[in-house]
Amino acid sequence: xxxxxxxxxxxxxxxxxxxxxxxxxxxxxxxxxxxxxxxxxxxxxxxxxxxxxxxxxxxxxxxxxxxxxxxxxxxxxxxxxxxxxxxxxxxxxxxxxxxxxxxxxxxxxxxxxxxxxxxxxxxxxxxxxxxxxxxxxxxxxxxxxxxxxxxxxxxxxxxxxxxxxxxxxxxxxxxxxxxxxxxxxxxxxxxxxxxxxxxxxxxxxxxxxxxxxxxxxxxxxxxxxxxxxxxxxxxxxxxxxxxxxxxxxxxxxxxxxxxxxxxxxxxxxxxxxxxxxxxxxxxxxxxxxxxxxxxxxxxxxxxxxxxxxxxxxxxxxxxxxxxxxxxxxxxxxxxxxxxxxxxxxxxxxxxxxxxxxxxxxxxxxxxxxxxxxxxxxxxxxxxxxxxxxxxxxxxxxxxxxxxxxxxxxxxxxxxxxxxxxxxxxxxxxxxxxxxxxxxxxxxxxxxxxxxxxxxxxxxxxxxxxxxxxxxxxxxxxxxxxxxxxxxxxxxxxxxxxxxxxxxxxxxxxxxxxxxxxxxxxxxxxxxxxxxxxxxxxxxxxxxxxxxxxxxxxxxxxxxxxxxxxxxxxxxxxxxxxxxxxxxxxxxxxxxxxxxxxxxxxxxxxxxxxxxxxxxxxxxxxx
RNA sequence: GCCCCAGUAGCUCAGCGGAUAGAGCAACCGCCUUCUAAGCGGUGGGUCGCAGGUUCAAGUCCUGCCUGGGGUACCA
Numbered sequence: 001x002x003x004x005x006x007x008x009x010x011x012x013x014x015x016x017x018x019x020x021x022x023x024x025x026x027x028x029x030x031x032x033x034x035x036x037x038x039x040x041x042x043x044x045x046x047x048x049x050x051x052x053x054x055x056x057x058x059x060x061x062x063x064x065x066x067x068x069x070x071x072x073x074x075x076x077x078x079x080x081x082x083x084x085x086x087x088x089x090x091x092x093x094x095x096x097x098x099x100x101x102x103x104x105x106x107x108x109x110x111x112x113x114x115x116x117x118x119x120x121x122x123x124x125x126x127x128x129x130x131x132x133x134x135x136x137x138x139x140x141x142x143x144x145x146x147x148x149x150x151x152x153x154x155x156x157x158x159x160x161x162x163x164x165x166x167x168x169x170x171x172x173x174x175x176x177x178x179x180x181x182x183x184x185x186x187x188x189x190x191x192x193x194x195x196x197x198x199x200x201x202x203x204x205x206x207x208x209x210x211x212x213x214x215x216x217x218x219x220x221x222x223x224x225x226x227x228x229x230x231x232x233x234x235x236x237x238x239x240x241x242x243x244x245x246x247x248x249x250x251x252x253x254x255x256x257x258x259x260x261x262x263x264x265x266x267x268x269x270x271x272x273x274x275x276x277x278x279x280x281x282x283x284x285x286x287x288x289x290x291x292x293x294x295x296x297x298x299x300x301x302x303x304x305x306x307x308x309x310x311x312x313x314x315x316x317x318x319x320x321x322x323x324x325x326x327x328x329x330x331x332x333x334x335x336x337x338x339x340x341x342x343x344x345x346x347x348x349x350x351x352x353x354x355x356x357x358x359x360x361x362x363x364x365x366x367x368x369x370x371x372x373x374x375x376x377x378x379x380x381x382x383x384x385x386x387x388x389x390x391x392x393x394x395x396x397x398x399x400x401x402x403x404x405x406x407x408x409x410x411x412x413x414x415x416x417x418x419x420x421x422x423x424x425x426x427x428x429x430x431x432x433x434x435x436x437x438x439x440x441x442x443x444x445x446x447x448x449x450x451x452x453x454x455x456x457x458x459x460x461x462x463x464x465x466x467x468x469x470x471x472x473x474x475x476x477x478x479x480x481x482x483x484x485x486x487x488x489x490x491x492x493x494x495x496x497x498x499x500x501x502x503x504x505x506x507x508x509x510x511x512x513x514x515x516x517x518x519x520x521x522x523x524x525x526x527x528x529x530x531x532x533x534x535x536x537x538x539x540x541x542x543x544x545x546x547x548x549x550x551x552x553x554x555x556x557x558x559x560x561x562x563x564x565x566x567x568x569x570x571x572x573x574x575x576x577x578x579x580x581x582x583x584x585x586x587x588x589x590x591x592x593x594x595x596x597x598x599x600x601x602x603x604x605x606x607x608x609x610x611x612x613x614x615x616x617x618x619x620x621x622x
Numbered sequence: 623g624c625c626c627c628a629g630u631a632g633c634u635c636a637g638c639g640g641a642u643a644g645a646g647c648a649a650c651c652g653c654c655u656u657c658u659a660a661g662c663g664g665u666g667g668g669u670c671g672c673a674g675g676u677u678c679a680a681g682u683c684c685u686g687c688c689u690g691g692g693g694u695a696c697c698a
Contacts, residue, residue: 033641045640048678055640055678083641125698167698316696327624327694334696341698373692376626402627403692443635446627448691450634462634462647463660470660478657501657529656555638567636570646581653581662600657622660 029086031548038078038085039544042066045082055082093540094519096547100602101514105150106609107553112153116363118352119145121370122274122281123160126266127171129204129423130273132451133404137370138424139440139615140401142279143562144368146613151557156364159281160348163263164288165341169252171266172259173245174200178209179226179258180239189230191238199242204423212261225257273425277433278615287344290351297339297347300389301332304346309388319346321384330381342378346385353391368560370399399560401445407452422453431456434616438465441562441614464570465616468607471573473622475604478585482597483507501586501593510594519595527584527592535583542575542603549606553613562614569610576603 032041044062045055053061059079066084067077076087100106121141124134141157148155162168177195184192198205213223232254233240245251267284274281291297301317304310309320315335319342322329332343355363371378379398386393405412406422428436435456442464443449455462482501502510510518522539526532552568555561585596608618 028638030638033643037641041641043640045679081641127698162698165698314696318696331696336696338696340696373627375693377693380625400626405691447635448628452634455634464646466660467646470658474658474661481657559638564636567645574645577661578663580657584657586657622658 031544032083032085035541037080037083038076039088039540040086042084042086043082044084048082058082059084088544090520090523091516093543094516094522096543097519097599097602098514098516100546100549100606101598106602106606107550107613108150109550109554110152111554112148112151112557115148115153115366117148117153117155117366117368118158118355118364119148119155119368119370120158120160120352122279123162124270125162125167126263126270127167127200128202128266129425130270132406132422132424132427133372135277135424135427135436136401136404136440136445136449137372138274138277138279139437140399140445140562141370142277143437143441143565143614144370144399144557144560146615147553147557147562147565150553150613153557156283157281158283158285160285160287161267162287162341162344163267164292164344165339166246168259168263169246169255170199170242171205171262172255173242174198174205175209175212175262176226176229176255176258177239178206179213179222180230182206182209182213183223183226189227192230193237193239195239195241197241208262208265211265212258215261218257222257222261229254269425273428277428277437285348287348291344291347296351297344300347300350301343304332304385304388307388319381319385320388321381324380324384324387326380326384330384342381342385345382346389349382349386349396350389350391353386353389353395365395366397367395368397368399370401373400373402376400399445402448404449404451407450407455409454410452412450427451427453427456434469435463435465437615438468438566439463442566444561444563466622468569468573468611469616469619470622471576472604472607472611472618473620474580475576475600475607476620478600479597479604482586482593501588502590502597506590506594507597510598514598519599521591522595522599525589525592527587530583535579538575538579538582539599542579542599545572545575546602546606549610552610556613565610565613569607569614572603572607572610576607 027042027044027046029040029042032038042062043055044058047053047058048055051058056079059082063077063079063084066086075089075092078085078087119141121137122130122134124130130138145155145157177198180189180192181195183189213226215222230238235244237244240251245255271284301310304319305317309323310317310332311320312318316331317333318329319332320329330342331340332346333339349367352364352367353362357363379400382398383393383396386396406427407413408422430453431439439451439456440449483504484500523536526535549568549572552565556565583596585593585600587593587596611618
């Protein structure tokens with residue numbers, strides 16, 4: 001989490017002061033807070049200390065340099081205090097539009113070129129449905145994957161499946177208990193004792209039990225298997241309480257069929273939902289098959305022991321994590337001989353660092369994990385283990401996200417407190433994929449998120465995703481009408497007004513010969529009912545917003561903050577809506593209409609790209 | 623106790639040490655015979671939790687305190 005890099009729009013389409021190397025001086029081009037000051041600005045104050053001069057004097061001294069560099073582009077410069085303010089000429093603004101139209105994908109850049117990132121997120125236990133919190137990590141993680149890739153990084157999104165350990169036995173046995181309960185209800189079993197509690201009490205377990213009983217993929221009937229288990233168990237309590245099963249390895253092993261069913265069923269449900277959300281993982285990493293069955297956990301622990309980073313005490317194996325800044329040492333092997341979750345996770349991370357590419361070099365140079373704030377205490381020990389194993393710990397990053405509160409009927413409810421848990425699937429089917437995803441990334445991961453189901457569905461005014469989508473749909477509508485006017489214009493009968501605003505031939509010719517010069521009429525010609533000053537203001541704001549898209553993408557990538565991109569999409573939508581209200585696009589005059597039309601095309605393209613990076617659809621109609 | 627996150631307009635939140643701290647929603651006043659009113663314009667609304675400190679400059683950095691959330695397992 002190295003946040004020292006400063007975002008500088010050095011790659012902006014219009015003003016490209018590469019010759020000035022602003023960044024090496026610690027300066028950057030920024031958007032002035034007050035629009036009246038100009039379109040861009042350079043604040044020279046950071047140089048004040050070094051040069052022992054007041055910012056205004058420095059600005060004065062730098063001005064000729066900048067003036068010279070920007071001369072070709074007809075920029076207007078003027079000084080206020082320590083600020084060099086830059087006003088863009090109409091020809092530069094035209095270039096900005098042209099640039100967007102030229103690009104295959106707006107905002108595409110190479111800011112993260114050379115980075116190879118393994119991004120692990122969600123990694124939910126395969127013991128139940130995903131909840132709303134998982135939804136936040138899914139939306140956040142997938143957006144980051146898209147954003148990182150847009151900045152030239154190679155990204156592998158990965159999901160770690162904890163399919164080993166106690167919780168897996170727990171869900172399997174719970175399903176068995178529920179299945180038995182169902183069979184007993186249908187046809188009373190002699191010797192059956194109603195269990196006082198289920199290891200996993202959730203209602204979804206009953207559904208899983210039902211599914212298990214009707215599943216015939218194994219050839220034999222699962223109900224027969226359940227009854228068999230029941231009859232073979234000869235304890236005073238039948239079925240036995242979970243504690244008895246847990247303590248007896250042989251007994252536990254008997255429940256393997258139902259465990260396998262649970263794992264594959266639950267994981268499949270999770271995967272279907274994630275894909276439905278547009279969240280795609282390149283790899284699912286299975287703890288049992290990839291770590292335990294390959295002895296990787298043992299090997300890692302042996303290495304730690306060998307290098308004296310792990311030691312025995314009180315019958316347990318401890319990691320010497322306090323040596324690396326953790327507040328205390330941590331257990332790796334419990335005194336009952338079983339591994340802790342940490343032990344397996346260390347092996348997993350060791351495996352991550354050990355992966356090689358085709359040339360035998362380390363495959364990744366960044367390892368990012370998205371964890372909930374409840375795992376915060378875990379960071380120090382994981383870092384300790386990574387250092388103990390000799391891996392570059394600075395390549396290990398944790399994005400800690402604050403938790404999600406579900407708001408129902410205006411009241412916050414903590415996850416799991418209600419007996420009837422509202423799952424992520426319930427929420428998505430209620431509010432839709434787009435609203436869910438946008439909502440989840442619209443706020444900084446550092447702040448706790450309230451997810452209000454009613455708000456996300458009903459009150460569209462408070463649900464900003466539609467605002468951005470509406471802007472896109474409006475653009476689409478204009479483009480449709482330009483070439484295919486609505487046929488149902490009964491009030492108008494003369495030929496001219498039923499014809500398209502621009503002919504397809506004119507459109508194609510304009511597109512084929514497009515140069516920045518084609519946009520000159522935007523700034524020069526207006527309809528009688530338009531106020532040039534108002535139009536120009538809205539137009540300029542819209543173009544500047546378009547031009548800052550790449551910077552916005554880079555910023556989101558560097559700071560891993562998709563929420564700033566969500567904000568950008570709303571700001572671009574605002575600039576567009578404002579322009580739409582001051583300036584008519586479709587007019588009878590092609591020289592006026594075509595440049596405006598292609599500006600709309602650039603807006604539509606950029607808006608669609610911004611939404612795409614957030615995994616939100618850009619509808620053609622609403 | 624210790625660790626992490628947050629505290630900015632009535633509400634939900636942006637805000638990369640730099641110009642007069644910004645959006646959305648809510649409130650109030652306007653704008654549809656014209657490309658989608660899921661839209662646009664305008665008005666009101668702030669001791670940036672509190673107290674110190676660093677700096678030419680602090681909502682932003684440091685220290686302490688207050689409030690809320692999370693964590694502090696031989697759970698996962």
